[in-house]
Amino acid sequence: MRRRGSEILRQWSLLGAVLTLTVAHLAAQGAPPQVLRWGGDAEGGAPFVEADPRNPAHLVGFDVEIAALIARALGRTPQFVQITFTELDQAVRRGDFDIGLSGIEDTPARRASVAASIPYYEFHEVLTVRDADRQRFRSLADLRGHRIGTLGGTIAYEALLDAERTFGIQAVSYDDDVHPYSDLLVGRVDAVLLDNVLADRSIRRMPGLFTHADNIRTGHYVIVVSPQQAALRDQVNAILRGAMTDGRLEAIFRSWNVWNPTQEALFRATTSDTAATGTSGAGVSAAPLPSRWEITQHYLPSLLRAAVITLVLSCLAMALAVLGGMSIAIARVYGGRATRVLATAYVEVMRGTPVLLQLFVIYYGLAPIVRLPAFVAALLGLGLNYAAYESEIYRSALEAIPRGQLEAARVLGFTRWQALRLIRGPQALRLALAPMTNDFVAMLKDSSLVSVLTVVELTKQTQIFATNLGSWVIPGALCAAMYLAMSLPLGHLARRLEQRWSAPTS
Amino acid sequence: MTRTLLTIRDLQLQRGARHILRGVSLAVEPGEIVTLMGASGSGKTTILRCIAGLETPDAGTVEAGPCGMVFQFHCLFEHLTALDNVTLAPLHVGRRDRGASEARARELLDELGIGHRAHALPRELSGGEAQRVAIARALAMDPPLLLMDEPTASLDPARRAELATTIRALATGGRALVITSHDEDFVERTGARVIRLADGRVSG
Numbered sequence: 001m002r003r004r005g006s007e008i009l010r011q012w013s014l015l016g017a018v019l020t021l022t023v024a025h026l027a028a029q030g031a032p033p034q035v036l037r038w039g040g041d042a043e044g045g046a047p048f049v050e051a052d053p054r055n056p057a058h059l060v061g062f063d064v065e066i067a068a069l070i071a072r073a074l075g076r077t078p079q080f081v082q083i084t085f086t087e088l089d090q091a092v093r094r095g096d097f098d099i100g101l102s103g104i105e106d107t108p109a110r111r112a113s114v115a116a117s118i119p120y121y122e123f124h125e126v127l128t129v130r131d132a133d134r135q136r137f138r139s140l141a142d143l144r145g146h147r148i149g150t151l152g153g154t155i156a157y158e159a160l161l162d163a164e165r166t167f168g169i170q171a172v173s174y175d176d177d178v179h180p181y182s183d184l185l186v187g188r189v190d191a192v193l194l195d196n197v198l199a200d201r202s203i204r205r206m207p208g209l210f211t212h213a214d215n216i217r218t219g220h221y222v223i224v225v226s227p228q229q230a231a232l233r234d235q236v237n238a239i240l241r242g243a244m245t246d247g248r249l250e251a252i253f254r255s256w257n258v259w260n261p262t263q264e265a266l267f268r269a270t271t272s273d274t275a276a277t278g279t280s281g282a283g284v285s286a287a288p289l290p291s292r293w294e295i296t297q298h299y300l301p302s303l304l305r306a307a308v309i310t311l312v313l314s315c316l317a318m319a320l321a322v323l324g325g326m327s328i329a330i331a332r333v334y335g336g337r338a339t340r341v342l343a344t345a346y347v348e349v350m351r352g353t354p355v356l357l358q359l360f361v362i363y364y365g366l367a368p369i370v371r372l373p374a375f376v377a378a379l380l381g382l383g384l385n386y387a388a389y390e391s392e393i394y395r396s397a398l399e400a401i402p403r404g405q406l407e408a409a410r411v412l413g414f415t416r417w418q419a420l421r422l423i424r425g426p427q428a429l430r431l432a433l434a435p436m437t438n439d440f441v442a443m444l445k446d447s448s449l450v451s452v453l454t455v456v457e458l459t460k461q462t463q464i465f466a467t468n469l470g471s472w473v474i475p476g477a478l479c480a481a482m483y484l485a486m487s488l489p490l491g492h493l494a495r496r497l498e499q500r501w502s503a504p505t506s
Numbered sequence: 507m508t509r510t511l512l513t514i515r516d517l518q519l520q521r522g523a524r525h526i527l528r529g530v531s532l533a534v535e536p537g538e539i540v541t542l543m544g545a546s547g548s549g550k551t552t553i554l555r556c557i558a559g560l561e562t563p564d565a566g567t568v569e570a571g572p573c574g575m576v577f578q579f580h581c582l583f584e585h586l587t588a589l590d591n592v593t594l595a596p597l598h599v600g601r602r603d604r605g606a607s608e609a610r611a612r613e614l615l616d617e618l619g620i621g622h623r624a625h626a627l628p629r630e631l632s633g634g635e636a637q638r639v640a641i642a643r644a645l646a647m648d649p650p651l652l653l654m655d656e657p658t659a660s661l662d663p664a665r666r667a668e669l670a671t672t673i674r675a676l677a678t679g680g681r682a683l684v685i686t687s688h689d690e691d692f693v694e695r696t697g698a699r700v701i702r703l704a705d706g707r708v709s710g
Contacts, residue, residue: 402581404577404579404581405581405582405583405584407558407560407577407581408575408577408581408582408583408640408643409583410559410560411558411559411560411573411574411575411644412574412594412595412599412643412644412647413572413595413599413600413647414595414598414599418598418599422594422598423583423585423594426585427583427584427585430585501585
């Protein structure tokens with residue numbers, strides 16, 4: 001019996017849907033179920049989440065301990081997932097991890113897009129200025145016409161945007177919470193508005209700064225959970241309430257020197273389910289830090305691991321770019337009209353839009369259809385983007401081979417495919433070698449873009465190292481040395497190949 | 507009885523407004539050397555290209571078996587040595603084994619007096635050497651008909667005399683040659699039948 005076309009189509013789409021779901025399921029279930037994947041940003045994350053300066057493979061911070069506490073209560077093992085701070089909400093919706101905590105602020109916008117836990121810490125936005133300006137700049141109103149830095153997308157940033165209107169200050173947004181303070185020291189900004197936990201940490205690290213005690217705005221840290229996982233959020237809330245009642249949470253905060261009467265009030269209010277209010281005051285005493293040399297020694301292995309990721313990612317992406325580029329070039333040189341138009345459109349779209357956008361689309365945009373693991377998305381994004389550039393190199397190289405040789409091949413009886421494989425291709429490849437090497441070196445460096453997809457490669461690891469160390473000098477030099485160690489041999493190899501190919505063989 | 511190797515009937519070809527061939531007819535017997543002579547633009551090269559299948563005429567027919575072609579600028583495969591240039595087609599088109607292909611290629615290069623340049627790349631060869639490699643490459647497929655486009659163009663007078671001798675030697679064993687040239691001296695030395703072209707027509 002003949003089946004109707006629509007029936008067949010339906011069965012195929014069903015099969016497709018099952019496959020997609022399976023892939024998505026596998027991607028989402030990469031870790032065994034007894035693991036609690038928790039997301040946070042270890043970049044400059046102290047005292048929330050930070051790679052232990054003594055052993056960067058090990059994480060420390062009060063959020064690390066709270067995550068461990070929750071995992072224990074759930075009977076699971078905590079597993080950390082590095083996520084750029086600004087991507088935490090997107091990533092939890094995507095299912096990259098089960099719960100996120102990294103000094104995440106409670107905001108109405110956040111509550112609208114993800115499931116948020118009860119507040120587990122109350123902070124105050126405080127104003128930090130240079131010591132010399134402590135009398136001159138005592139409040140936002142004193143800073144009319146001056147630049148004030150903060151972390152973008154935070155309650156503090158919102159407060160600064162309000163202050164722009166009311167006090168005529170100028171808000172400056174940063175991607176992290178360390179550079180605002182270093183820029184304050186060097187005078188790029190005249191004040192920093194951030195929460196008291198961050199401010200206390202920074203003034204400990206950077207002498208010459210002063211933080212005013214006045215509370216400019218109150219906020220809370222919460223744990224984020226995927227909106228589909230309301231049950232998990234409720235479990236987390238119950239665990240937090242329990243830990244507030246029996247003192248475990250207090251013990252954690254005390255051990256990190258961030259416990260204060262404000263938290264006592266918050267805990268009381270939260271456990272009795274009334275609105276939380278608090279007063280200012282967060283004293284933090286200095287803890288001894290290891291020397292820069294020690295930190296550098298401890299970070300070297302993570303930098304090397306990140307360099308391996310950069311190298312493997314670049315090599316695989318380049319292989320994809322070469323294969324893709326060759327196919328596109330052949331399609332453009334040999335294909336029919338429709339094929340040529342399609343190939344040209346691909347090249348124009350991929351070249352004409354930012355690779356960063358393409359990475360976001362592949363990773364976040366496609367997430368509802370297929371949840372690609374970050375590394376695979378990075379590989380596809382870079383490979384498919386570079387394929388467009390490679391194809392132009394190969395196309396022009398193919399077209400540079402004299403027509404006479406192709407005619408000679410035709411008269412000798414070579415098919416077009418044989419002529420491409422034996423005569424045109426090998427010569428085109430030699431012409432393409434130098435620009436290909438160029439692109440590969442560019443790829444090594446462009447691969448740093450994939451850190452937006454939570455892949456911690458060399459540049460990102462360097463950034464984390466530098467932010468936690470508070471200086472770019474050593475990390476920058478090490479990072480540059482590692483990139484050079486990868487790109488220099490490549491250039492050497494390419495020159496050797498070129499010489500070998502052009503040398504007389506007799 | 508002789509079998510005609512090449513028959514061209516009333517070949518016509520127009521490119522844009524330009525009439526390149528206006529009805530050319532021609533027959534070539536085995537063992538014959540035919541020279542197409544005429545001024546530049548008279549259509550000599552176009553006739554060779556039609557015979558080789560590189561141009562499709564607007565009208566008329568070309569009946570020809572397999573042929574080899576030696577291009578004016580040789581068009582050697584730049585990435586391969588002289589020997590590999592000659593070996594490539596027998597190996598991949600003729601599907602002969604490598605040993606036999608190479609033995610035949612060496613034989614041809616030796617016969618043409620450039621056996622000692624077998625491992626040189628095309629860019630290391632002089633014009634005359636490159637031409638002889640191109641001849642060897644065309645002969646490697648044993649075509650009964652060999653086409654040569656302006657073979658004297660890149661040669662000095664002494665080399666032209668040598669080439670005339672070579673060409674006479676090539677027209678043995680029933681192989682026919684069609685050559686374009688405007689060098690009367692050279693043509694006379696080859697003992698070729700001359701067909702004169704003017705303005706896309708046979709004029710004598």
